[in-house]
Structure formats: C-alpha cells, structure tokens
Amino acid sequence: MNIKDIKKEFPIFDNKVHNNDLVYLDSANSSQKPKVVVDRIYDFYTKEFSNVGRSVHYLAVAATNLYENTRVLVQKYINAKDPNEIVFTKGATEAINLVANTFGQKYLKEGDEILITELEHHSNYVPWHYLRKSKGVKINFADVDENGDINIESIEKKITPKTKILAITHLSNVTGAILPVKEIIQLAHSKNIPVLVDGCQGAPHLKLDMQDLDCDFYAISCHKMYGPTGLGVLYAKKKWLEELPPYQGGGGMIGEVKKEGITFGDLPNKYEAGTMATAQVIAFGESINFINKLGIEKIEEHERELTKYGEEILRKNNSVKLIGSPKNKGSVLSFTLDGVHPHDIATILDEDGVAIRAGHHCCQILHEKLGLAATARASLGVYNTKDDLDQLNSSINKCIKIFNS
Amino acid sequence: MDLKDLYQQLILDHGKNPRNLGKFENFNKDAKGHNPLCGDKVHVYLKLDENKKISDIKFEGEGCAISMASASIMTELMKNKEEPEVKELIDDFLKMIKDSPELNSKIISEDEKTKLMSLSGVKKYPMRVKCATLPWHTLVSAMTDKPGEVNTEKDD
Ligand SMILES: Cc1ncc(COP(=O)(O)O)c(C=O)c1O
Numbered sequence A: 001m002n003i004k005d006i007k008k009e010f011p012i013f014d015n016k017v018h019n020n021d022l023v024y025l026d027s028a029n030s031s032q033k034p035k036v037v038v039d040r041i042y043d044f045y046t047k048e049f050s051n052v053g054r055s056v057h058y059l060a061v062a063a064t065n066l067y068e069n070t071r072v073l074v075q076k077y078i079n080a081k082d083p084n085e086i087v088f089t090k091g092a093t094e095a096i097n098l099v100a101n102t103f104g105q106k107y108l109k110e111g112d113e114i115l116i117t118e119l120e121h122h123s124n125y126v127p128w129h130y131l132r133k134s135k136g137v138k139i140n141f142a143d144v145d146e147n148g149d150i151n152i153e154s155i156e157k158k159i160t161p162k163t164k165i166l167a168i169t170h171l172s173n174v175t176g177a178i179l180p181v182k183e184i185i186q187l188a189h190s191k192n193i194p195v196l197v198d199g200c201q202g203a204p205h206l207k208l209d210m211q212d213l214d215c216d217f218y219a220i221s222c223h224k225m226y227g228p229t230g231l232g233v234l235y236a237k238k239k240w241l242e243e244l245p246p247y248q249g250g251g252g253m254i255g256e257v258k259k260e261g262i263t264f265g266d267l268p269n270k271y272e273a274g275t276m277a278t279a280q281v282i283a284f285g286e287s288i289n290f291i292n293k294l295g296i297e298k299i300e301e302h303e304r305e306l307t308k309y310g311e312e313i314l315r316k317n318n319s320v321k322l323i324g325s326p327k328n329k330g331s332v333l334s335f336t337l338d339g340v341h342p343h344d345i346a347t348i349l350d351e352d353g354v355a356i357r358a359g360h361h362c363c364q365i366l367h368e369k370l371g372l373a374a375t376a377r378a379s380l381g382v383y384n385t386k387d388d389l390d391q392l393n394s395s396i397n398k399c400i401k402i403f404n405s
Numbered sequence B: 001m002d003l004k005d006l007y008q009q010l011i012l013d014h015g016k017n018p019r020n021l022g023k024f025e026n027f028n029k030d031a032k033g034h035n036p037l038c039g040d041k042v043h044v045y046l047k048l049d050e051n052k053k054i055s056d057i058k059f060e061g062e063g064c065a066i067s068m069a070s071a072s073i074m075t076e077l078m079k080n081k082e083e084p085e086v087k088e089l090i091d092d093f094l095k096m097i098k099d100s101p102e103l104n105s106k107i108i109s110e111d112e113k114t115k116l117m118s119l120s121g122v123k124k125y126p127m128r129v130k131c132a133t134l135p136w137h138t139l140v141s142a143m144t145d146k147p148g149e150v151n152t153e154k155d156d
Helices: A003-008 A035-046 A059-075 A094-106 A126-135 A152-158 A181-190 A239-245 A280-293 A294-314 A342-351 A364-370 A386-404 B001-005 B010-018 B064-076 B083-098 B110-124 B126-143
Strands: A086-089 A111-117 A138-142 A165-171 A196-200 A217-221 A233-237 A254-258 A261-264 A320-322 A333-337 A358-360 A374-380 B029-035 B041-046 B056-063
Touching: A035 A059, A035 A280, A059 A086, A059 A111, A059 A280, A086 A094, A086 A165, A094 A126, A094 A165, A094 A196, A094 A217, A094 A233, A111 A152, A126 A138, A138 A358, A152 A165, A152 A181, A165 A181, A165 A294, A181 A196, A233 A239, A294 A320, A294 A333, A294 A342, A294 A386, A333 A342, A333 A386, A342 A358, A342 A374, A342 A386, A342 B001, A342 B064, A342 B126, A386 B010, B001 B110, B010 B064, B010 B110, B029 B126, B041 B064, B056 B064, B064 B083, B064 B110, B064 B126, B083 B110, B083 B126
Parallel strands: A111 A138, A111 A165, A165 A196, A196 A217
Antiparallel strands: A086 A233, A217 A233, A254 A261, A320 A333, A333 A374, A358 A374, B029 B041, B041 B056
C-alpha cells in the first residue's frame, strides 16, 4: 500500500494546522473522510435526492435502491448471513441502546445480571445502567489485568447462573487490547448467554466475519470507518430481530395501523422508524468500497506495523509511560508523561499540527482502575505513516523541554 | 508565539509547585469543582473569620498545569482579603478571561496583577478557558455555601 497516495484521497490533509501539516492521530475518536465519501453526499443531494421507501416516483425508487445497496455492502463486509440482519441507527451508541432497551424489556427481571468489562466505553455501560432502575438488574464487571487486557478467565469468573447477557468491547479504545471475542462467545453460548460486541474499534481495523464469530449483536460506528457522522450499524442475528420488540415507533416501521391496534413491519423496517440518515447511508457505501479497494487485511497489516513502530519509539523515550501492553494490541497508543498533564500535552502537540486526544476517552471506570484521571491517546488510521509517529515523538520531546525549562 | 504566552515561566512554576496545596484543620467553608470532560478536580478550603476575612485558604486537586497554577495564584491573592474584595477580584478575573483586555481592580498591586495576567494566555485557547476558571467558580461556591459540586459542563 502506498500511504502517500492514500493520504491524497483525503482532502483534509490539504489544509494546514497552525501552519503545519496535519498529523492526525485521533482516528479512534473519529476518522477522516476520503473524497469519494464527501462527493457521494454532494451528488446524492444535487442529483438523486428523494426520501426512501415511500413514493413510487423515479427518484424515490432510485434512492431506495441505493439505500438498500449499502445494507448489502455492510452485510458482505461483515459476512452476515442475511441483509435483514443489518439495522441502521444514528450511531453505535444507539445500536447498543436499542439492544439494552428491547432485550431488557423482554427478557430481564429483578435480580438478573448483565456482565460487561472494566474496559467498556460509556456507550457500553450507561445504556445497561438504566436497567438497574427500571428492572432491578445487577451489572457485573470483568476485571482488566495489569496489561490493560481482558482474558477469558476474567470473564468466566464473573459468569453466574443469573447472567443473562454479556456485552464486551472488541478492541479497547484506551489500551488497544483486542479481546479474544470468539472464545468468549463460545464460552458464553455454552452457558446459553447471548453476547453483544461493541465493535466500534473493531470494524475499522479488523477483518470481520459474523458467521464465524457467531455473536448475537455487533455495534458499529460508521464515522470511525471513514464514513459520515450520524450513522451506526447494528448487526443482530435474525432470530433476535424477530423476537425482540420494536425500539422506536413511527412511520416506516409499521404493518397496519388501526385505531384499535398496530402491527409492525418486517425486517429490517421494524427497527428503522422515521426518515433515516439517507444521504449518510448511501455515502457509507462508498466508505466500504474504499476499504474494500485497499483490502481490510492490508489495512490491518499496515496498522499493526505502525502500532509496533509507535510502541518501539515511545518505549525508547524515557519520559513516556505507555498505558496498556495487551497480548494483542491494535491501533491505539495511550500514554502519560512524567510531570506533564495530558491536556497540556494535547495543547502543545496541537501547535505542531499533531492532533491527539486527552482525557478519560469515555472510559472512567478504566481510568479509575488505572489510578489516572486522564491519559493522552494517539490512535491510527490507514492514512498514518511512520513519519507521523516520529513527529509525535519529537513533539512529545518539545513538551518535556517546555515543562523542564 | 502563543504557546509561550500560555505556558509562561510563572504558570509552569505554579503548575509544578502549587502554593497552598493541601487541607487545613479549622476551615469553615469548602467546595469541590470538577470538569468531567477532562477530569480536572479541585477542592477549595477556607476559613472566613468573624470579620468576613479569609484568614486562610488552601486547595487540593489534580489537573493540568493551567488549572493548578490558577488555583495556586488564586489562593495566594485571596489570603487576608475581605468578602467584598474577594467578590471584586473574582469578577475582575472572570471578566478579564472572558473579554476584558486587563484587570481593573484597585485592591491588588501591579505585581499581583502581572501575576494574575499570566493566566490570560488561555484566552486564545477556548478549550482551555475552563481549566483556568474552575478554581474561581469553586471559590464562589465555597463563599456562598452553594450545595453540590461545581461542574464546568452544567453552569454556563
Ligand atoms: C469502544 C467504543 N464504543 C462506543 C463508542 C461510541 O460510538 P458513537 O459515538 O459513534 O456512537 C466509541 C466511540 O467513541 C468507542 O470507541
């Protein structure tokens, strides 16, 4: 892969930040967008726009076909069995809320337990939290180890006869730990526990195969996959989408509406109430085409090499403390610096055009466990190079110089 | 260069070695402040004596250089100030950080003004303004016995 050429496909890199080239190391937060995706939104609105699924005129039919075409692209990208197992949402957050809400409503009662991990993003904790109040369920946390990793034993230890669902991240957005999700799912299924995987950091970086993984639910955030904001995907096994109640009510998701009662529509409409993020869905098709053109395996390999290189140079830097050395690490380099607070690091790096994130990264449970209020995080995307990481390191040295002067 | 304005020597010094850090026995007012977006935390303790004068003030906290330096400088300036002066200084400081080019209060010396103005570098960094103002909002809360924690994302 020629990264210089790939970078050229992202118009954002034509801009300067404080008169410097942009070194974008915040892709775990949100990735940049290739021109094809941006253009697709413009073209749809200027040449093809119509609402989908409701009218019979030419534009409506064409828009509906484009919209459904993305569903098939997503299905193939994650190797789901059926396109009707793909539900569009406003984000991964909504995808998880959808499951917590409908699964909780139908299957959970007082005393039941939900098992998550200490690594989870607030998006995979807070939606479950509501069930504490509404249903009286208990939430258990599998322990993260000193490497910022979760192994299968730490999950097994926390499973009880009352565990009704397991919700785990695929790839930690702080420590970079890639969880052994397949083994965890096998274990849970052997005890009849369904599994939701928060795939926000998995989907942009790892090859996915839903049929092989066999998870029950998988949540995806499209804006982290070189796609538009305001869009997420929930993959769910068909039997769940058939059995669970609808999430939101409105147009498009119904069968028949009468004064005395309502029936609901078939999949996937049942879970897509109201006018959806049509332009975003259609443009997201281009994000998947973009990834497919490069090849997710190639992207994985490039990012693995970069992560290793980043770890190497940061470990050599005596002032840097890397957070998390999991067995299997993906695309995330979190760190602290002796005597410099992460927010000061982020401000000083920004002056050099280096964009990182500082804070708790929506993982307060993990940060409390680490005994840190905040960390600095550099995260990678397909457009990053070793030069970017060298620039990161030299800007880190500048922080140290400023603070030790 | 802007970074030099933000991280002036004085800020770095107060950030690294905050004055009045800690807690003391006989405080009679205190309040906590928290910025949930970045995790900065500050807890201000003070003793307001019978003449409504701050006879002692200290703080505990963790956060970036800006928030720690701001708390440090604030506690230095507030010691032995009477309640109306405290109010005046807080207003003056917050106004300066928001939009005023300078401090107008007559109750502190030129040297003290220079010290306080060293925090004005944050004006060019909108995301960092809350770091500088958190200790001050927390002091307001302590002085007025407002219940609960100051939260940078909840007040305006
Ligand atoms: C691991 C993880 N889960 C969930 C989310 C939430 O995704 P979104 O904000 O797109 O709904 C994120 C993104 O910040 C994440 O990194």
